Amino acid sequence: MSPALPRVLIVGGIDVRARLPLMERLADEFELVAVGAGPEPAFAGTPFRYLSYAPGQHARVSPLDDARAFVALARIFRAERPRIVHAFDTKAGVWGCLAARLAGVPSAVATVNGLGFLFQRATWKQRLLSRSYQALQTLACAASSATVFQNPDDAEVFVETGMVEREKVVLVPGSGVRTERLDPMRFPPEARARLRTSLGLAPDDVVVIMVTRVIRSKGVLDLLAAARALRASHARLRFVLVGADEPGSMDRLSEAELASLRRELCWLGPRDDVPALLAASDLMAFPSGYGEGIPRVLLEAASLALPIVTTDAPGCREVVEPGVNGFLVPIGDAGALAAAVAKLADAPELRERFGRAGRARAVERFDLGVVVERTRRLYRELLARGAKQSLALGSAA
Numbered sequence: 001m002s003p004a005l006p007r008v009l010i011v012g013g014i015d016v017r018a019r020l021p022l023m024e025r026l027a028d029e030f031e032l033v034a035v036g037a038g039p040e041p042a043f044a045g046t047p048f049r050y051l052s053y054a055p056g057q058h059a060r061v062s063p064l065d066d067a068r069a070f071v072a073l074a075r076i077f078r079a080e081r082p083r084i085v086h087a088f089d090t091k092a093g094v095w096g097c098l099a100a101r102l103a104g105v106p107s108a109v110a111t112v113n114g115l116g117f118l119f120q121r122a123t124w125k126q127r128l129l130s131r132s133y134q135a136l137q138t139l140a141c142a143a144s145s146a147t148v149f150q151n152p153d154d155a156e157v158f159v160e161t162g163m164v165e166r167e168k169v170v171l172v173p174g175s176g177v178r179t180e181r182l183d184p185m186r187f188p189p190e191a192r193a194r195l196r197t198s199l200g201l202a203p204d205d206v207v208v209i210m211v212t213r214v215i216r217s218k219g220v221l222d223l224l225a226a227a228r229a230l231r232a233s234h235a236r237l238r239f240v241l242v243g244a245d246e247p248g249s250m251d252r253l254s255e256a257e258l259a260s261l262r263r264e265l266c267w268l269g270p271r272d273d274v275p276a277l278l279a280a281s282d283l284m285a286f287p288s289g290y291g292e293g294i295p296r297v298l299l300e301a302a303s304l305a306l307p308i309v310t311t312d313a314p315g316c317r318e319v320v321e322p323g324v325n326g327f328l329v330p331i332g333d334a335g336a337l338a339a340a341v342a343k344l345a346d347a348p349e350l351r352e353r354f355g356r357a358g359r360a361r362a363v364e365r366f367d368l369g370v371v372v373e374r375t376r377r378l379y380r381e382l383l384a385r386g387a388k389q390s391l392a393l394g395s396a397a
Contacts, residue, residue, distance in 0.1 A: 005031040006383055009080060011053075011073070011087040011096040017042035019088065021178065025372040030084075030379060035076060037069070037092070051076055070095045077103035084109065084382055086375075090116050090133065094140040101143035107382040110140060111148040111172070114315055115157065115291030129250075138163045145382055146170045150293035153314030170378055173318065174294035176371030179363045182303035184355075187279035195273075195280045199266065205238045206345045209281035209306075211274055211297045212288065214245040214261070216253055219287030219311065224261060225334035226285070230342055237345055239285075242277060244270040278304045283344050283351060286310040289331040294318050294366070302362040305355035309340040319366070325358035 008030045010019050016036030020043070023032045027047065034043055034050045043050035053072040054065065069091075077085060077100055085108045087096030093110030100108035141147050141164040148170045149155040155171065158164040193203065201207055208227075212218045220241065227239040241261060246252055253261075261267050271277060274297070278284070284301040286308065292315035301308055302319055308326035310316040320326040327343070329336035344351050 005029065006083040006379075007031045007033065007080065008084045008086060008379060009033050009035050009077070009082040011035045011085060011092050013037045013089050013092050016040060016088070016092075018175065020046065020048075021368055022176065022372060022375065023048055025368065026376060026379075029376065033080060033082070035073070035096075051080075066091070066095060070099050073099035074102045077105050083107065083386065084379055086111070086379075089113055090137075094133065094136045097140040097144040098136075106386040107145040108143060109146050109148060109170075109378065109382070110144055111150070112154055112158070112293065113150060113175075114293035115154055134161070134163065141165075141168065144168070145385070146378065148172050148378070150174050151315045151318050154291075154293065170374075172371055172374045172378075174299060174366050174371065175296055176368035177296065177299045177303055177362065177366060179303045179359075179367045182275055182300055182362075184279060184305045184359070187276060187304075191276070192280040195276055199240070199268070199280075201238055201240075201266075201280075202236075205236050206234070206283075207238050207240055207281040208283055208285050208341055208345075209240045209242065209278060209301075210285050210287075211242040211278070212286070214241070214243050214253065214258075214267075215249050215251040215290075217251050217288070217290040219289055219331070220253070220261060221257060222287040222332060222334040222337055223285055224264060226287075226338035226341055227265060229334065229338040230345075234342060234345055237341070239265045240277070240281065241265045241267040242269075242271050242274065275300060275304065278306060281306060283341070284308045284310075284326075285337065285341055286316065287329065287331070287334075287337050288313065288316065292316055299362055299366045302358035302366075305359045307344050307351045307354035308358065309337060309344065319358075319361070321357075321361070325354045325361055 010023060010032055012019060014037045016034050017040055026032060032048055034048055035053055037054040038052055040050050053076055054069040073095055083106055085096055085100040085105050087093045088111045097108045097110050146168050147164050155169045159166050210223050214220055230237055245258055278301050284306045286298055288311055294315045298308060298319040308320050310320055311331045312328035313331055317328055320328055322328050327340040329340055
């Protein structure tokens with residue numbers, strides 16, 4: 001009888017299904033169980049058990065929901081007795097690591113997928129939320145064995161503010177993308193043409209796409225301003241926005257702003273064919289001012305050989321090397337965004353060169369295989385460290 005594999009609980013919010021590709025690649029060495037907020041049909045038919053710790057509304061700001069999540073997680077951890085808890089996203093990372101400490105889990109890890117709202121302080125509500133979660137994040141980092149960051153800028157912020165000890169920092173470049181599935185050759189010209197036609201886009205249009213949550217800090221209003229600025233000089237430019245608005249977010253847009261987006265951009269709302277939409281586009285614009293980790297959509301765009309215009313911000317600058325596979329512009333500078341988009345729109349040969357370089361960069365640095373091996377190495381180190389501690393305790397006894 002073969003020995004049991006070490007059990008690892010993968011904890012997330014309502015999008016824990018995004019960890020399925022990682023789990024599939026690690027299943028040869030670890031017994032992986034997913035723990036998420038609310039029902040998750042994506043795990044049906046997979047070899048992985050799925051456990052729910054909170055209602056699907058866990059993403060909202062609610063101290064009561066947070067307390068319930070913390071208690072539920074601690075109860076699950078005590079019952080499952082994992083060797084490692086690995087939590088993703090801000091709230092799940094905080095409560096997952098704290099609950100793991102309470103439940104006596106040997107090793108807990110949190111992946112910080114960007115700073116998000118941790119340092120947003122434009123309103124009093126944001127300031128209160130920021131201070132609260134920074135304090136909780138500091139406790140969670142102290143309770144964890146390691147904290148994973150997707151870019152070095154975020155890690156340095158945590159270290160400099162005293163939220164994490166430097167020796168606990170681990171860098172893993174994003175969540176990883178399956179670059180072999182995001183190969184431009186998998187999307188034939190006829191399929192691209194059909195999709196463009198279905199969206200009312202002409203063959204000679206230059207399509208600029210942005211895929212994002214439609215909230216203020218993601219820079220969608222900068223995209224709108226750039227589209228307006230280029231309307232007269234670039235009649236064949238078409239701006240496509242993909243993603244849902246978030247009326248419950250503190251960072252939501254006003255009804256008038258949402259109406260402007262609907263009127264002046266090709267706003268498709270949420271879609272489940274994002275790779276095909278990217279393949280049918282000519283360049284990606286992503287003027288985000290949000291605290292990104294490494295935006296997955298930038299990795300998908302790069303894999304599909306799209307040149308990229310994005311902000312000179314943590315996470316975004318990890319994907320784009322200026323003048324090699326795209327351009328970086330200052331956060332909130334719609335004029336610089338318009339100028340960079342125009343430069344690419346006017347130069348098809350530059351778009352092609354940038355696209356080739358971007359795909360090569362994605363394959364080398366951000367492929368899922370790279371992320372899997374770094375994560376595997378981290379788990380092995382944590383298990384070895386735990387074994388040494390158990391041996392030392394046994395000797396002392």
